[in-house]
Amino acid sequence: MEARGDLRSILPLIPVVLRGSALFWPPAAQEQLKALALGPDVSRVTSGDVLADALHDLRIALSLPALPARAAEGYALFFDDLLSRAHARDWFSDVLPRLARLLLRLPALLEDHYAAATAALGLRLLASQDAGVVLLGQELAAALLACALFCLFPTAGRGETRLPAINFDTLFAALTYNNSRPSQEHKVRCLAHYFERVTASTPTGFVSFERKVLRCGSVSGGITYPDSDAWMKSSVPLCPFRVISSGLIEDEEQEALEVDFANKYLGGGALSRGCVQEEIRFMINPELIVGMLFMASMGDNEAIEIVGAERFSQYMGYGSSFRFVGDYLDTKPLDAMGRRKTRIVAIDALDCPTKLQYETSGLLREVNKAFCGFVDGSKHQFYMKPFQDSNTMDNCSSASSDHSIGVSTGNWGCGAFGGNPEIKSMVQWLAASQAHRPFVNYYTFEDASLKRLEEVIQWITCHGWTVGELWHMIVEYSSQTLKGGTREGFLTWLLPKDGADSGVDYMCE
Numbered sequence: 001m002e003a004r005g006d007l008r009s010i011l012p013l014i015p016v017v018l019r020g021s022a023l024f025w026p027p028a029a030q031e032q033l034k035a036l037a038l039g040p041d042v043s044r045v046t047s048g049d050v051l052a053d054a055l056h057d058l059r060i061a062l063s064l065p066a067l068p069a070r071a072a073e074g075y076a077l078f079f080d081d082l083l084s085r086a087h088a089r090d091w092f093s094d095v096l097p098r099l100a101r102l103l104l105r106l107p108a109l110l111e112d113h114y115a116a117a118t119a120a121l122g123l124r125l126l127a128s129q130d131a132g133v134v135l136l137g138q139e140l141a142a143a144l145l146a147c148a149l150f151c152l153f154p155t156a157g158r159g160e161t162r163l164p165a166i167n168f169d170t171l172f173a174a175l176t177y178n179n180s181r182p183s184q185e186h187k188v189r190c191l192a193h194y195f196e197r198v199t200a201s202t203p204t205g206f207v208s209f210e211r212k213v214l215r216c217g218s219v220s221g222g223i224t225y226p227d228s229d230a231w232m233k234s235s236v237p238l239c240p241f242r243v244i245s246s247g248l249i250e251d252e253e254q255e256a257l258e259v260d261f262a263n264k265y266l267g268g269g270a271l272s273r274g275c276v277q278e279e280i281r282f283m284i285n286p287e288l289i290v291g292m293l294f295m296a297s298m299g300d301n302e303a304i305e306i307v308g309a310e311r312f313s314q315y316m317g318y319g320s321s322f323r324f325v326g327d328y329l330d331t332k333p334l335d336a337m338g339r340r341k342t343r344i345v346a347i348d349a350l351d352c353p354t355k356l357q358y359e360t361s362g363l364l365r366e367v368n369k370a371f372c373g374f375v376d377g378s379k380h381q382f383y384m385k386p387f388q389d390s391n392t393m394d395n396c397s398s399a400s401s402d403h404s405i406g407v408s409t410g411n412w413g414c415g416a417f418g419g420n421p422e423i424k425s426m427v428q429w430l431a432a433s434q435a436h437r438p439f440v441n442y443y444t445f446e447d448a449s450l451k452r453l454e455e456v457i458q459w460i461t462c463h464g465w466t467v468g469e470l471w472h473m474i475v476e477y478s479s480q481t482l483k484g485g486t487r488e489g490f491l492t493w494l495l496p497k498d499g500a501d502s503g504v505d506y507m508c509e
Contacts, residue, residue: 006124007114013125013163013293014144015062015152016107023107028061029152036100040092048079048088051096055150067151067169074172082175082185083192091192098199099146106143113140121208127296128162131213131377134294135337138203138310141290142195148271148289149195162296164265165272166289174273182320183275189324190283190313197312197327206338207308209291214301214372223375225301225368228360228475231430234467239406239433241440241461243454249443250281250311252408255341256441257305257374259409259428261417262346266304267292275322276415281344284328285309288344300365303373304346308339343405347373349413349424357420358478363427366413367471370431374407406439407432411447421449422490426474433467452491459495 007018016023025033035043036054045051052072059067079088113136114122121135136144147153151167158165168191174184214225249258261277267289268274270282282288287309295304311330317323332340347369356362409428413419425442432440444450460470477493480486486493 004114004119004122006119006122009125010123010294012157013154014110015147015154016110023110025104025107026062029058030104032058032061033100033104037097037104039097043097045096046092048076051075051079051092058150058152062152062154064152064154068173070173070176071151071169074169074175077175078172078185078188078192082188090196095196095199099149099195102139102143102199103146103150103152106140106147109137109140109143113137123294125161125163125294125296126209126211128299128302129213130296131211133208133210135206135208136290138198138205138207138287138308141207141287142198142203144290144293145286146195148293149191153293162265163294164267164292164297166293168271171271177273183317183322184273186315186322186324187270187275187279187283190315191286193324193327194286194312203310204338205308205310205334205340207287207290207306207310208337208339209295210305210307211295212303212305212372212375212377213299214368214375216301223377226371228364228471231364231367231434231471232468232475234434234471236434236436236467238429238460238465238467238470239437239439241429241442241457243450243457244441244443245446247443249277249408249410250284252441254406254408254439254441255343255404256406256408256439257343257345257437259373259407259412260344260346261410261412261415262298262304262348264297264348265292266295266298266346275319278346280315280318280322283324284313284315285311285342285344298346298348300369301372303369305373306344306346307335307342308337309342309344310340311342345373347412349417349419351413352418354418355482357423358481360475360478363423363474363478366419366424367427367431370412370428371434374432374435374437376435404438406441407437408441408443410443410445411450414447420490421447422453423474423478425450425453426470426490430467430471430474449489450491452495456491456494 011018016025036045040046045054052067052075056067079091117135121133123134123136126132148166149168151169153166171188175181215222216225252258260281262268263278267282268278270279270289288306291304291306298304311328313324314326314328315323316325330340332342335341350357350362350366353362411421412424412428414421414424429440444453473494477490
């Protein structure tokens with residue numbers, strides 16, 4: 001096992017050590033975990049304050065820096081003040097010892113993982129531009145998340161490798177800031193509920209994490225990064241597009257790629273003070289957090305797709321109003337690999353793009369980012385032919401005929417990132433169509449700027465536009481906007497004006 005490159009790449013990122021062909025906890029850490037596993041009569045951990053001391057000692061045993069003082073305050077606050085006394089007693093007498101026993105099994109779980117997984121699927125660092133898949137059992141994922149809860153992952157070198165923080169110290173520290181406490185408390189409640197569930201009944205499925213890369217230049221047997229001319233020439237018809245004014249992406253009933261409005265660092269502020277779309281999804285599907293251990297930040301030509309993450313929590317609200325409201329039983333069926341049929345694709349939009357979102361380079365970056373997220377790499381030959389040959393529509397239509405997985409999305413990059421919802425809706429339609437997805441379900445969240453979206457979709461659809469034709473109009477509108485030729489939104493600009501010439505008349509029958 002010591003010869004495996006995947007294991008060697010992840011060893012600096014995890015708290016266990018390799019000796020010969022076996023993995024171990026360092027002896028001092030193992031003894032402390034054994035004490036925790038025997039319950040409060042032995043460990044004496046009966047409060048959040050004492051738990052913080054135990055985590056501090058564990059970190060010292062692993063030669064890690066001391067637990068930050070504010071994080072220790074956060075653990076004490078949550079378990080001693082925010083949880084009811086009965087709930088806290090259950091944690092210290094039952095949940096915490098079970099988590100310690102799970103952590104004691106981590107070396108064996110990792111050994112079993114590497115014994116069963118090929119190098120192509122093994123747990124490893126997936127650096128930027130390193131396309132690949134990691135497939136993990138849910139029990140191993142739970143053990144890794146328990147490491148994060150106990151703040152046991154090494155932190156040295158993560159910044160240089162462009163990895164996000166993975167330990168929960170900052171999450172608990174944020175409880176101590178009064179202006180974020182209500183939503184922050186409920187983020188932690190979601191995670192506490194997850195640990196209660198997985199220690200009561202061990203999940204047996206699998207979760208995959210894939211880094212997807214659009215290669216620049218000519219690459220044999222792969223999907224490459226299309227330029228503006230390639231998008232202009234695309235002959236692919238636009239796929240069906242459904243406008244949904246209410247509802248949530250995570251409640252999508254059809255089988256679809258569910259878009260995570262991501263930060264370039266997977267998870268964004270999930271483990272700090274963030275509480276918007278991506279962070280909420282990571283709280284209700286906590287196995288997503290595992291990807292933060294080994295997925296480096298995304299480049300402009302990259303996306304991350306996660307399949308199989310189970311949902312454990314119900315919630316209400318958004319941002320400061322976010323609240324955990326109870327248990328969620330995920331009834332999604334499993335695929336042939338034992339993964340739940342929940343497909344989440346993380347794509348990061350341009351941050352505060354202002355004029356850049358109207359420049360061709362900005363438009364190209366966004367459409368290719370979404371395209372990277374939406375493509376199925378195993379069908380690369382069907383994606384690239386329409387860019388290269390305008391007479392291959394018939395050949396490509398067969399690829400989409402057996403595609404049943406659409407795209408469920410919304411106003412990607414339009415909140416804190418400041419993107420234009422009208423442009424972003426069109427860009428995602430282009431990308432999904434070029435990726436031969438059979439439909440887009442678009443959740444507008446009742447955004448006022450999209451009140452004419454359904455009208456525009458119907459107008460474009462009835463005229464039978466292709467990807468190339470819609471791309472041309474987006475580029476033309478953006479050029480006029482930059483030059484001051486129009487101040488209208490794209491949807492109003494595109495539709496024919498009553499009694500006036502339209503910029504799109506030449507495409508109307």
